[in-house]
Amino acid sequence: MTKPIFVAGAGSWGTALAVLVAGTGRDVILWARDPEKAGAINAARENRRHLPGVKLPETLSVTSDMDKIRKAEGCLFVVPAQAAREHLEAFREASGRAAMPVALCCKGLERATMAPMHRVLEEAWPEAKGSVLSGPSFASDVAKGLPTAVTLASRDESQRNFWLDRLATSTFRPYASDDPLGAEIGGAVKNVLAIACGISAGKGFGESAKAALIARGFVEMSRFALALGAKQETLSGLAGLGDLVLTCNSSQSRNFSLGYALGQGEEAQSYLAAQKSVAEGAATARPLVLWARKIGVEMPISEGVAAIIDGEASVDEVIDALMTRPLKAEG
Numbered sequence: 001m002t003k004p005i006f007v008a009g010a011g012s013w014g015t016a017l018a019v020l021v022a023g024t025g026r027d028v029i030l031w032a033r034d035p036e037k038a039g040a041i042n043a044a045r046e047n048r049r050h051l052p053g054v055k056l057p058e059t060l061s062v063t064s065d066m067d068k069i070r071k072a073e074g075c076l077f078v079v080p081a082q083a084a085r086e087h088l089e090a091f092r093e094a095s096g097r098a099a100m101p102v103a104l105c106c107k108g109l110e111r112a113t114m115a116p117m118h119r120v121l122e123e124a125w126p127e128a129k130g131s132v133l134s135g136p137s138f139a140s141d142v143a144k145g146l147p148t149a150v151t152l153a154s155r156d157e158s159q160r161n162f163w164l165d166r167l168a169t170s171t172f173r174p175y176a177s178d179d180p181l182g183a184e185i186g187g188a189v190k191n192v193l194a195i196a197c198g199i200s201a202g203k204g205f206g207e208s209a210k211a212a213l214i215a216r217g218f219v220e221m222s223r224f225a226l227a228l229g230a231k232q233e234t235l236s237g238l239a240g241l242g243d244l245v246l247t248c249n250s251s252q253s254r255n256f257s258l259g260y261a262l263g264q265g266e267e268a269q270s271y272l273a274a275q276k277s278v279a280e281g282a283a284t285a286r287p288l289v290l291w292a293r294k295i296g297v298e299m300p301i302s303e304g305v306a307a308i309i310d311g312e313a314s315v316d317e318v319i320d321a322l323m324t325r326p327l328k329a330e331g
């Protein structure tokens with residue numbers, strides 16, 4: 001008998017991935033942190049809070065019991081980045097310290113340590129066999145079965161094949177990569193840059209400004225990731241440029257929407273406190289720029305976003321500073 005896939009995290013992306021895999025006929029266990037919410041999703045056969053309008057397949061069950069991971073053959077980890085460490089530690093214990101395939105699907109850096117998610121996984125659950133799933137993929141698009149292509153990255157070929165076999169459908173196309181670092185840095189950085197694009201839109205700046213932010217943002221993302229040892233082809237691919245273009249161009253993006261509100265004059269922390277969904281770029285901006293400074297990489301757009309989010313500079317001050325930087329060669 002085939003073992004189920006365990007999906008840790010019942011936000012919109014966890015639910016969409018659970019629906020995707022269950023739609024292939026596999027058994028899927030979706031874990032939600034709150035027993036009442038897990039019960040409500042199971043009873044309604046719909047996650048009305050995070051993915052309304054999408055019916056859950058029969059092979060999908062919802063639980064708040066972490067121990068159910070023991071039955072599973074692999075785990076899609078979709079808990080927000082700032083809560084990843086504590087949850088990975090707890091799932092490690094619940095699994096019996098299993099050497100289980102774990103695909104990291106969250107896009108962020110840990111604020112307290114600047115760590116990317118693969119390092120958090122290595123520290124919190126050292127036995128796990130890690131992969132990274134990243135790329136341009138709005139949960140509602142995937143749940144509706146709209147055509148989507150993503151990057152599935154692992155240094156271990158057997159892990160890549162494990163997840164390709166379980167995730168690929170006629171509408172969801174994962175491309176294999178052996179560069180998990182590049183895939184994960186692309187996903188984390190694009191969220192910060194999407195906030196910048198949202199700010200520009202909220203200020204009423206035009207399409208030219210947006211194109212400039214995407215192009216210069218891509219230079220920042222690539223410079224940083226390459227300095228860490230990532231591959232340029234990963235940054236130019238789905239998990240880098242692909243996801244940057246998606247989230248910088250859509251009001252469906254929570255990071256873009258946060259930026260838009262900031263551009264319209266809202267204050268970051270009060271906006272974030274009122275949200276039920278997560279905009280990972282808000283917490284990732286600061287560790288990103290601290291890490292970049294540490295390795296001597298210039299990231300002026302990300303620096304500006306971090307300063308605005310942390311209340312160190314106003315939107316207008318950051319825009320002024322970006323436009324009056326010393327003139328330099330492109331690159």
Ligand SMILES: NC(=O)C1=CN([C@@H]2O[C@H](COP(=O)(O)OP(=O)(O)OC[C@H]3O[C@@H](n4cnc5c(N)ncnc54)[C@H](OP(=O)(O)O)[C@@H]3O)[C@@H](O)[C@H]2O)C=CC1
Pocket residue numbers: 009010011012013014015033034037049050078079080081083105106107108137138139140276277278279280
């Ligand atoms: N949504 C998307 O289209 C995509 C999202 N992602 C990534 O997936 C990850 C999860 O985001 P997403 O599914 O969108 O989440 P949502 O914004 O849809 O919902 C937030 C989820 O996080 C949970 N949560 C909030 N705070 C905590 C915490 N402190 N500890 C544990 N769980 C918490 C919420 O639980 P509760 O409901 O109980 O509050 C809920 O399940 C993020 O890293 C995101 O960048 C990646 C690709 C696409």
Ligand SMILES: O=C(CO)COP(=O)(O)O
Pocket residue numbers: 107135136137138191194243246247252253254255256278279280
């Ligand atoms: O990562 C995403 C799409 O690939 C979702 O972006 P947001 O978190 O900004 O909504």
